[in-house]
Amino acid sequence: MTVTVKLRFFASLREKLGEGEALVLPDGSTVGAAREALRSRGGVHAEALAPGRAVRSALNQKMCTESAVLADGDELAFFPPVTGG
Template identity: 85%
Template structure:
């Protein structure tokens, strides 16, 4: 069984990857698995979402760890950390 999540990208990630897209994953996938699936595409996805890069995730508009399990229809957003001064 597969699920489909709606991806959204913000700030510098949006500039590189676009506004967002739909992503099909196996049921039971996590936020980390979604990131890995995007990295596996190579190119800009691999560069922007590489493990060494500081990237945060929000699941249905709430901060989420990479271990959070995704459900069909969820919104998953990736963005760089925000700093202020």
């Protein structure tokens, strides 16, 4: 079985990767697995989502860790950390 999640990218990630897309993953996949699947595409995806890069994630509009499990129809957003001043 698989799950399809709607990806959304914000701020500098949107500039590099676009607004978003649908991603199909094996059932039981995590946020970290989704990030790795995107990185495995190489190029700009590998650079923008590299392991050393500070990238935050939100699952269905709630901050989450990379261990969060994805369900079919979830919305997964990636964005850089926000600073204020």
